[in-house]
Amino acid sequence: MRTKSHVYLKGIVVMLVFSIATCLNYSCKSQVENRYITYDGQAKSDTYQVTVNNDSVFVAKESFYGNKTFHTTQFAADTETVVRITSKDPINSFKIKPAYLNIKAVVKENELVFTLNKPEKLFIEINDYKPLCLFSTPTEQGIPDPNDLDVLYFKKGVHNVGVLRPKNNQTIYLEQGAIVKGRVYGENVKNITIKGRGIIDARGFTSKKDKICGLEFKNSDHIKIEGIGLRTGIWWQSLFLLCNDVDISHMNLMSFGENNDGIDIDGVTNFKVTNSFIGCGDDGFGWHALDAEANGEPDTANCIAENCVIYNAYAGNGIRLGASMETKLFKNITFKNIAVLDHVNAAIRSDHSDWAVFKNVKFENFYIEKPSRPIEIRIEKTGYSNNTGFKNERGHFDGLHFENIHANGGKIILEGYDETHLIENVSFTNCYNKDVKLKSTNDITINDFVRNISFK
Template sequence: MYKFYPVPEKPSELYSIQIGGEAVPANPCRVSAIPFNVVWPGHQRALEQTEEAAFLAFEADGEITLKVKTNGPLKPLCADTDIAIRPLSKGIKAAVAGDTAEFTLPGPGQYTFEPGGMNRALHIFVDPPKDYGKKEGEGIIYYGPGVHDAGRIELKSNQTLYIDAGAIVYGGIIAEDAENIRIVGRGILDNSKSVRGKDGGYTAGSGTPLGCIKMYRCKNVLADGVIFRDSGVWTATLFNCDCVTFDNIKAIGMWRYNSDGIDFVNSANGLVQNSFLRCFDDVIVLKGLKGYDTRNVENILVRRCVTWCDWGRNLEIGAETCADEYRNIIFEDCDCIHGAHIMLDIQNGDRARVHNLIFDNIRCEYSKYQLEPIYQGSEDMKYEPKAEPFLPTLMYAHLYRGMWSKDMLFGENRDITFRNIQIIADPGLPAPPSGFVGAEEEHKTHDIKIEGLYFNGKRLETLEEARVSLGKYTENITIE
């Protein structure tokens, strides 16, 4: 069984797609074309640094076969086309007949179809059947199929925002001191009409808020099923929040400066699961910021997610860590299908004691098409890619003071486990590097365990073989 969603905008022309003999349109989205970035310069990125991609969203309850043909700027498919269907851990292969690729997806989940490299990908979101309940009644804000210009959407306690399949809602969500909020549906919340001020401000007055979701001191929040597109800054930001769940959300079309995915800021008891995020900055990140730092970051679980990082880090602590403690944090059963700087990162730039942190069963993919991330040094500087592929760092943990540090105090990294980490690399690529660094004798990075690190199926048994470098003020870092 499958059900297609209406597309109430001009469909993407990059792909012609058929499922069960029926033509299925895909939505357009803009993504970063090159890893070229700068600290906010007072204006938005140049469109020449971006490109159009596409995404297809529908519902299915089992295996489903797609036929895909490339159009427009994409080269026609042929038997020699280097096609990747990610996550690679799913083992999905395409058969090319003439100019059409045919492949079968195993069921609900998030996938990418990449013909001949990382550019202009087709993102495929297969939703499991789900009934989100009533569409009208007290406390329900409902948007049905069609295009809606909502602007600022302010949610109060005990409210549901229901964005149904086939709806595109232009706007952003704000909530303060509220509880029992639901943001559900299979439609699109598009933040493209938000405008960032020259000072880089993260508020937008009465207009469309910057970012798809901003919540302050909220509790018991669920975001389920919704597609978030083209965020003006961080896609979903939670300040001093408690008990927030993201389930089967999709973040796509993030090309603007600082378009992180999900940022837990001095928040606790969070869950992110079954979701896809492609972002032009850190994807899922736990931060501690001044002004909110009376609360610790704790009891966060991220599982069964697919991440694509066009700049920054895939799964991250920091860089701002203004909190007394980060603890009881688990990232598990995730696929990092593309990275930029670092896949699994602990950037402890402030006073936090980071401990009881686990990365478990994480699959990190390395592509021969990966470009090196470069800071843009001037307005007229052009991105010049190197001939050889770039390898993002796999694992990193350090203590430091940098441009984002506010405490001007060192913290501590300890009792951190990397378990069953799988590196899936294109033929000819070496294992990626990793590293651990402390700050001073009283502020170390220590007691780090690597329990199973695999490179294309081969277990790496020594730190040297795993390309792990140890800096100053590190202690008891082991691999087994």
């Protein structure tokens, strides 16, 4: 006789069998569904096809300002995820960058297969083709209601908007597949969120003459940017000026021409950028203080860049603290888990040209792939030094720390200015240049105005 208990137990067995079958079907990998979503106006790649856990994803062939062409794709990868790249021809050579991730791949004819355990920003070179940029992100959470009056919601497709000027407590949402042609400018606003998996295309809306960026916030608080792409023309890609509490994550910036800094800050406190890819034609991170007469001398403090990848082409540096430093204090500045894939001048540079005091600046878990000019920190008078008569003074470094740095060759240079403008209290911990551990000042280049250096 069948009882309710028998029926209940049979139901449990069926559910278990279904669960096991599902797990086997997907090899117990992440079951995030990545849909094939095109970006209107972007050409489909003629070189690569990509699947993620057997789901096909759209691969674009993008042309950027600065005469660069890359193939790009974006997808969700929360946990263990199998990525399969199919090339148009058999694969004879490949590199998966950042190299320090040590991602193991299997090649079979024209297929390259590897597994990700979490979202990564990868730059993949196959044969002599244009590189493929893979921007994996977490699955989107908290997608806003399109009917919410505090939401500007951009659906898949091309939107010509000109200048977006967010208001207090507003969310700008870019659906995957959305391309918003225009720029974002916010001044004296607070509680702004820009999120999604779409792209802001500011080409044609930026200006070197008028110093107009693709994305800029001034005198603003509580800004959050997550998951979006940014493409710009001439001038800086993004700037945060006199802001507090800025959180940027899983962003990809791709512009490679004149003055194309990636993410710049000036007079900012409590700033964080994580898990982002910065493709730039000038400084990847340009953190400075440009104009004391216009902006005053506010502190820049408690700023961190973490888990980011920088590809610097055309001009500039991977990271630049300076050159203009027309303020009193930069403190608690951290760069952690950073890979510089390529750089034109230096990977880490400070041509400190004004009077700011730097306190507690740290570079930790830093990987420099190009064998040239890894670190150059100088206090000096340059063409960027203040010339308005406001103040003619040099600055100071007090607390400069390098930990787990891996450079690939070239000189590491530290140079103070004079007896009262020093670089002091410097530490190198577990740092290597061309696989040789730094053990003493014999392994770096310093002048007489660098004091109290330790090596561990």
